[in-house]
Amino acid sequence: MSEKLPQQPQNEEVDLGQLFNAIGRLFEKLFAFIGRLFKSAFSAIIYLIKPLFIYFKFVAVAVVISMVLGFILEQTKEPTYYSNMVVRPHFDSKYQLFSNINYFNSLISSQNVDELSNIFEIDTAKAKALIGFNLEAGPETQNDLFVEYGEYVKGIDTSLVDELSYADYINNRSLMSGNLFTINARSHTQDVFTHLKKGFRKTFENDFSKQQKQVRDTTVYIKRLTYTTQLSRLDSIQKTYLEVLRNQSKNNKLSLGISGALPVQEEKTTTKEYDLFLKEQEIRRALNLLNETVAQENTYFDVLSAFDRVGKIDNNFKQRYIVLFPLLTIVFILLGFLVIRVFNYIKSYE
Structure with a gap:
């Protein structure tokens, strides 16, 4: 072996x-x-x-x-100019914005100059020079996307959170998911862009957005009335407690203990002044937050960056025929x- x-x-x-x-x-x-x-x-x-x-x-x-x-x-061809406007729509007016962008482009392709002139309140020559509009998302930073994802997670069922990661949410989000939009306008004339804001103002101030704003204002009025009523009642309760304390300090009542076994004790009325103070601060914070929300969203849209007074010439690759x-x-x-x-x-x- x-x-x-x-x-x-x-x-x-x-x-x-x-x-x-x-x-x-x-x-x-x-x-x-x-x-x-x-x-x-x-x-x-x-x-x-x-x-x-x-x-x-x-x-x-x-x-x-x-x-x-x-x-x-x-x-020999006419030069093409472009300009961008960055907006933040309120009261769900972004859906009408998306629809009207397609409507404006269809009017341009069909050469319906009279309707374009009526919408944007410009003369027919400038309306005929319009080339088209394009709607893009953003501009958005990575922090904006994280905040948007956090708000989305809060609004869905907790059982679905693990099934939808941040990467999946970003890959599957649509154009209408965001709150910031860039409107790109192109025209053969250089000085038409500042006049286009009037037409887009009509887009944001539509019947649905007006109804949404009215519902919001009514809700805010009811909440504000509730908060002010609660503050008034708290103020009355606090005054009552203060009156009780004054009477107690004047009377200074004394009583003996049970069967005389306990020493003489001072009777005091139990109050909750500190709890009332905390409740008052909570109501005031909610009222301030409500007022801030109304102040921030008191218009149908906010313009973060307006159209340029004079458009920039479009020199992208599609225009370089040479x-x-x-x-x-x-x-x-x-x-x-x-x-x-x-x-x-x-x-x-x-």
Whole structure:
């Protein structure tokens, strides 16, 4: 038995060697597969752009012509100006804002200049120069999103809190979830933007928002009347307690203990002045909070950043035809050669 014992380490070394060899072969296959992927991608790219080099003269002429056409179009077309207004709607008027943005864009696309002129109270020339409106969320900071998520969690069932994380809430929130919105307006005229605020004021002051404000004001009036009534009653109770204390200090009544066993004690009327003071402070804090809420939301919307007096010129990529046209030309040329090669392959396939 002692002669067979030294053979066990040799068997273990053989097994480990086979294991390492298998792992090595696995990594070799993995690296080879990755290499084939890169090689295939590189070959596909070369195959795709190869016509650009084979027909370089034709491509160069087409690109130059498209650049000239883009330059001419940029110089001849009307300039586009834009301006933004950041608003905070109240009384759920944000839904009407979203609906009216789509309505304004439909009026612009249908060239209903008279209706646009009537809504924004501008002349028909400026109404005709409007290009469109866009509604975006924000601007919002990370802290604003955390506060919004906290308020949302407070308003739902506690059993659902664990199922909806902060990341899920942010990914699934819609445009209407926030309270801040950026209205982007674009026009061919530079001085129309300050006049657009009148039309958006009508948007926020709609029938539904007016009803919501009326309900809020009625509720606030009832709460304020309740708080003032409670304060008046507390004031009367405090005066009564003070009168009792004055009478007690004047009379200074004394009485003997039970069966004369206890010493002479002074009778005192139990009062709760401190509790009444705390209750009064609680009511006053609630009343102040109510007044602050009314003061902060006493309008249908707040303008955090108004439209610019003079719009900024729009120089985004979609407006740079001198760059956009050559790129589109190259894409169309590549697609054309690709279609021709596919057609020839299908035609010669047996």
